[in-house]
Amino acid sequence: MSTTQYQSRHAMGRRVIGQTLVAHDGFSARYDLNRLQGVFSRPAHKLVGQSYVDKILVLDTAKGGVATAWMLHEMRSRNMVPSAIVFNTVNTILAQGAALGDVSMLAGFDVDITAQIPHGAMVEVDPDTFTIRVLDPSEYPAEGQGAADTRKVHGPR
Amino acid sequence: MKLNDEEKAMLAGEAGSVAKTAMEHQIKVGRFFKAEDFVPVTQAHVMADTESLGQAGVMWLEKLADAGEGGVRIPTITDPRGTDFEKASLLGQADWMLELERRAIEAFIRLGVSMTDTCINYQTVLAATRGEHVAFGDTGVVIYSNSVGGARSNFEGGPSALSAGLTGRTPRYGYHLDSHRQATLRIRTDWTPRSLDDWGALGGIVGRLSNNYWQVPLVEGLEAAPTSDELKHFGAAMASFGSTALFHLLGITPEAPRLADVGGDKLAVTHRIGESDVIALKQSYRVDPSIDVVVFSAPQLSIFELRDLAKLCNGKNFKRPLLAVTSPQVKPDCDRFGYTKVIEEAGGTVLSGMCFYQSYAREMSETKGWKRLATNSAKLVNILGGYGYVPMLASMHACVQAAEMGELQ
Known part of the structure; x- marks a missing residue:
């Protein structure tokens, strides 16, 4: 089992396993995403053009306006949502949105988490233990197994 | 979190399923931020345009309203809607957008929410006072109320602000605490x-x-x-x-x-x-002198901004659309004082109760062919890049000139 594990001060949601998208950038669903296509769309964002669907986002800070509080819920309803978001610093909106949209979340680390977690790594986010852990290849879930952790929980597409 | 008897009763469902849902949401957020208890709030302000809510959010609101339990306990008002129904065709908005807006409005009304549709409630409805605990949505409303008014609010997203309206309280964390101020x-x-x-x-x-x-x-x-x-x-x-x-x-x-x-x-x-x-x-935003549309919005314009705009529009003949967005409280005065007439005679449009970026901005861009946008709102230029626009920041005077010339000088 990997020992590359980091502890957060704030946590919410269910345990999930998935692949990371990492950037030392901010995040707002309104400012940064094309939610219809499921990709980062803000030209200046380091993840522009990349799909966030079912990914674990590891980012610096929550940005911008209050819309994300609704948008994570709307994205969840269409199964076009990240499976977890991990921040160095969170704002209230992202936490409120994660609560309504059932998105797992960690925030607040003693290190810069975006410098510690590799982009594209398979990780486990466990809100019960307030941890994010980089997995060994031997721990990778079998095909389709991880998807069960990010299942659709709300209304119609 | 420590709950008093009333809060325990709400959580147990004794005040109905709506208050229970709201309380459960608030406790989830409060625990995340390690709030020790709740603080009573006097007003709530809910951001809930339907581009953000989507079908799922509207259905969530309708479910709360369908319970028929009486709705909000404190004055609860709304941020701008996603359209001005009278001008929706000019904005290229589709019928499904308007239908979704109507459904959201109907649900809010059944929940007892006052449809003020404004992001400048501190100028037009009732400014929060120093030390007053409130649950405001719209980041511009929160920062103004906290900083200029000395009130106490976190950024409360729509679900949390509505929950505060329904329970009359919010978790005590962040800017409700002296230590964070x-x-x-x-x-x-x-x-x-x-x-x-x-x-x-x-x-x-x-x-x-x-x-x-x-x-x-x-x-x-x-x-x-x-x-x-x-x-x-x-x-x-x-x-x-x-x-x-x-x-x-x-x-x-x-x-x-x-x-x-x-x-x-x-x-x-x-x-x-x-x-x-x-x-x-x-200058970092000034990438192209040509412009497709001029927008004054975000935040909605006060009556004095509209007065200044009308002076600049007087006698002009615009080559490009110019949109000026204000609140339903200000619009009647704008009409009464003749500002609307002057702006619209020049070829502009005064819109009410919406905000440009909250009104399906991406779809408007695609339908109307609006990409290069001039505005005097730094907030708007920061937001619109993600919606596919090339937004440019300039003075009100330069923006009006751009509407007239088709180019930003």
Whole structure:
């Protein structure tokens, strides 16, 4: 089992396993995403053009306006949502949105988490233990197994 | 979290399923932020345009309304809607967008929410006062109310603000606590802006330097007290660029008459901002002289902004659409004072009760062919890049000239 594990001060949601998208950038669903296509769309964002669907986002800070509080819920309803978001610093909106949209979340680390977690790594986010852990290849879930952790929980597409 | 008897009853469902749902949501958020208890709030302000809600959000609202349990316990008002129904065709909005808006409005009304549809409620409805605990949505409303009014609110997204309306309280964390209201960053400006776009740009720079919700910038060096409209653009841009919810202006805002009042005496000045920084921020957006549309919005315009705009529009003949967005409270005065007539005779349009970026901005761009956009709102330029626009920041005068010439000089 990997020992590359980091502890957060704030946590919410269910345990999930998935692949990371990492950037030392901010995040707002309104400012940064094309939610219809499921990709980062803000030209200046380091993840522009990349799909966030079912990914674990590891980012610096929550940005911008209050819309994300609704948008994570709307994205969840269409199964076009990240499976977890991990921040160095969170704002209230992202936490409120994660609560309504059932998105797992960690925030607040003693290190810069975006410098510690590799982009594209398979990780486990466990809100019960307030941890994010980089997995060994031997721990990778079998095909389709991880998807069960990010299942659709709300209304119609 | 510690709950009193009333809160325990709500959580147990004794006050109905709606209050229980709201309480469960609030406790989830409160626990995340380690809130010890709830604080009663006097007003709630709900951001809920349907581009953000989508079908899922509207269905969530309808489910609450269908319970028929009486709705909100405190005055609860709304942020701008996603359209001005009278001008929807001009905006290229589809019928399904309007139908979704109607459903959301109907659900809100059944929940007892007052449809004020404004992001400048501190100028038009009822400003929160110093020390008053509120649950406001719209980051511009929160930063203004916290900083200029001395009120106490976190950024409350739509679900949380509505929950606060339904329970009459909110988890006590963040800016409800004295400990979070001290300055954490000391910034000196060597220049005092003169136009609203410059105030917005200065706010954007402070926001970028602050860079997260928990930083509280203290700004010193301003030569005179700004007006409400100047502070509106300054704060809205700061909140947009930095997710900032509270700032202090030394000797101006109510909690910072002296450095020591907000802990500024323990901080060194770490950043200095001058006119060149503001010019550089504005220039960073000026990539193309041609423009497709001019927009004044975000925040909605006050009656004085509309007065200034009408003066600039007088006798003009626009080549490009010019949209000016205000609140339903201000629009009747704008009509009554003749400003609407002057703006619309020049070829502009005055819209009410919406905000440009909250009104299906991506679809409007695609339907209307609007891509290169001129505005005097720093907040708007910060938002619209993600929607596929090329937004450019300029003074109100330059924007009106751009509508007339088709180019931003």
